[in-house]
Amino acid sequence: MPCLYSDRVSDAFSGVVRSSTALFTDKYELTMLEAALADGSGERPCVFEVFARRLPVGRRYGIVAGTGRLIDALASFRFADAELAIAAEFLDATTVDWLRNYRFSGDIDGYREGDFYFPGSPILSVHGTFAECVLLETLALSIFNHDSAIASAAARMVGAADGRTLIEMGSRRTHEEAAVAAARAAYLAGFDSTSNLEAARRYGIPAAGTAAHAFTLLHTTTAGRDEASAFRSQIDSLGVGTTLLVDTYDITQGVATAVEVAGPELGGVRIDSGDLGVLARQVRRQLDDLGATRTKIVMSGDLDEYGIAGLRAEPVDAYGVGTSVVTGSGAPTAGMVFKLVEVDGIPVEKRSAAKESRGGAKRAVRYARRTGTLVEEVVYPATHPEAPAGEGSVLHELLVPLVRGGEPVAGLPTLDEGRELLARGMVSLPWEGLTLSAGDPAVPTRFVTTEV
Template structure:
C-alpha cells in the first residue's frame, strides 16, 4: 500500500466511528413511521440518483463523492443519544432505528465517471424503509462533490496541461473546504492549500506566503521593506519558493525577488491586475534578469473562462479559490433521488417538468473505434445489454455495496483521478466547449 492509500484507509476507519444517521431530513423519518404503520415499509424498492438537466452551460457532469457516500451508508447507525432526541417518533419507529443497518444493494457509476441528463448515477435497492432514509445524506454528498468536480474538470481542460492549485478554503464552510479540495483533486487539480485535505486524502499541499508577510516587514523608519520579507522567506524555504510580488509595485517586486533569490528563484505569484498584460511583462522582465526558469503563478478570482482567456499567456500555474469550492456558480449538481420501482413494478413521477423514467436501470456508453463516445444507453437493471450497432460498449453501472457490505477492490482516489482524466478525452471535441447549452452526449432508454 502507498502512503496515500494508508492514509485513506485510516481516514475511512476513523470516519466509521462517527454516526451519519442525523444527516437527514425530518420527513424521511415521519415517512418511515407511516410506512411501518401501514405495512408498506418492507416492500422491495429501487431508488435512483440522476439529474434532469445540467446546470449553467455545462455539457457534462463528473460523478464525485461516491466513496464518501458509501462510508456514510455504512456509518448510518443511530446511537441511543440520537434516539433520545427523536421524541416525535413512536416506540415502534424508534425500535426499528435502534437496530437499523442498510442490508441492500447499491450499484452505480464509479467515481470519476462522466454523466449527463438522465444518467442513472446511483441505484439503491432494498426495502422502502431502509432506502428512503438515506436520501438526504446521499444527495448532500453527491450534489456538493459532483458540482465541485464538474467545475474543476472544466478548469483543468481550460488550463491545457498547466498546473492548477486549489486554494479556496476561506470561501466556504470549514469542512466543505476539505471535501471540495478532494473533489478538485479528483478532477485533475495538482495540489491544495488545505492541510486537513492533505492529511485526510493524501493530496499534495502547496503554499508559501500572503501579502501580510510582506507588509509585516518594515525598516527602522516604519517603511515597507519588501527585500527583507523576500530574504526571510528564502532563508526559511530556499530559493525554490514562490514570492508574492504584487504587494506594492510589480516590476519593482520582480526586481527585488531576483536580486534576493538569484536567477534560480522558483517562482513569482501575481494576485491582482490585468493578468494577461502583467504576465507578459513579468515574463519579459524575468528573462531579462536571467531568471528564465522562474515560474509565474497567477491567482485572483479565476474561473474556467478566465483560465481559458489566459491560455496563450506565459502562465505556468493557476491558483483557483472561490469558483472551484462553490462549483463555479453552480453549488449543486441538481441531482435527485427518486423511487423508480416497487416490488418489481416500475413507478414514475409525472409532474410537469419533473417527470422520471420508471424502473431500476443500468447503463452503457457507446464509443467509436477511436474511443470517442457517441451515446449513452440505459436499460432495465439485470436485463440484457442493448445492441451496440457496430460501436464498442463500456458498462457504466458497477456494484458498490452487496447485502450491506462494500464490494472488494473499490478504486482509490488516485485511481479515480486517473480514470476521469482518461474519460475526458473520450468526449467529442465540441463536448469540451465552455459556452454551449446542450449536453455533450444524449442518454436514451432501451425498453426490454
C-alpha cells in the same frame, strides 16, 4: 487513504474521531419510516435511483463525484444515544428501536467516481427495503450534489489549463468541511494540489501554498515597508525553490527584489491582482532579463475556466483557483434527485407537470467508436437480459457494484483511480463537448423504455 467517516480506518492512523452521519437527514425521512413500519410497507423491496434531470445551463457534461465519500459515510450511518434522543422527540418507540439496530443491508450500484453523467444518467441505484433505503436520501444527495458540482466545474478548468499546473485554494470561500470535500473533488477532476491541510491529511492530496500579503506587510517597521526582509525570511525558511508573492506594493519592484534576494534560482513568483495577461508577459520578460529563466509564474485572483482559457497564450506556469472552483463556477449544486423507481418489482413514477421520472430500475451503457470517441449513452430497463444495440462498436458498462449486503465491495476504486478514469474520459469526449461555450450535452442519451 484516511477517511473521516470510515470504520475501515484505525484511530491511530486517522487521528480524527468519527461521528455519526445519521442525522444528515431530513425529518420527513424518519416520519415516513414510522408510517411505513406501522403499515407494513417499510419492508417492501425497493429501488431508488440518483440522477440529474438536466445539466447546469450550457454545460456539456457532468462529472460523478462523491461515491467514495458516500461509502465512507454509510459506514457510520448509525443511530446511537445522541441521534436516538432527537428521534425520540417525534417518533414512536417501535421506530426508535428499529433505528437503534439500523444498518443498511442492501445493495448499491453506481457509476464510477470520475465518470461522466448526462441528463437522466442513473448514477446510483440503491436496492433494499423501503425503510432502509429511504433514510439515505439526504446524505446521498448532499454528497453527490456538492461533490459533483465542484468536480464538473473543476474538469472544465483542467481542460482550459491545457496541462499547466492548477492549485485549488478556495477553502476560505466555502464552509470549512465543504472545503475539504471540494479539494477532493477538484483533485479528482485533475487539479494538482490543494491549499487545504485537512484534505491533505484525510485524502493524501498534495498540499501547496505560497505566502499571503500579510507576510510582506508584517515586515513593515517604523522605517517603512521592507519587502526584501519578508522575502529573505521566506527563503531562509523554505529555500529558494519557494514562490514569492510580488504584488503587495509595486510588481516590477517586487520581482526585482525577489530575484535580488533569492538569486536566479528562485522557484516562482505569484501575482494575485491586476491584468494578469499583461502582467504575465511583463514579469516573464523581467525575470528572463534578470537571468531567472526557470522561475515560474503563478497567477491567482478570481480566476475561473474562462479566465484560465484567456491566459492560454501567456507565459503562465500555474494557476491558483479559489472561489470559482469551490462554488461550482455558477452551478453550486448538481441538481441530483433520489427517486423511488421500483416497488416489489413494479415500476413507479411521479406524474406531475415538468417533473417526470422514468419508473423501473435501470442499467446504462455507453457506446464508443473504435477510436475511443463516445457516441451515445443508452439507459434501459434492468429487466432486459442484455444492453440494447447502439451506435458504436465498443461498449462500456456504467453501473458497477459498490455495496453488497450493506458492505462495501472489495477493491473499490481509489481517488487516484477515479482521477485517472476522468483523465482518460476527457480524451473520449467528442471535440465540441470540450468547448467552454454553452451547448447541448456532449454525448446524447437514449432512453429505452419498451420491454424486449
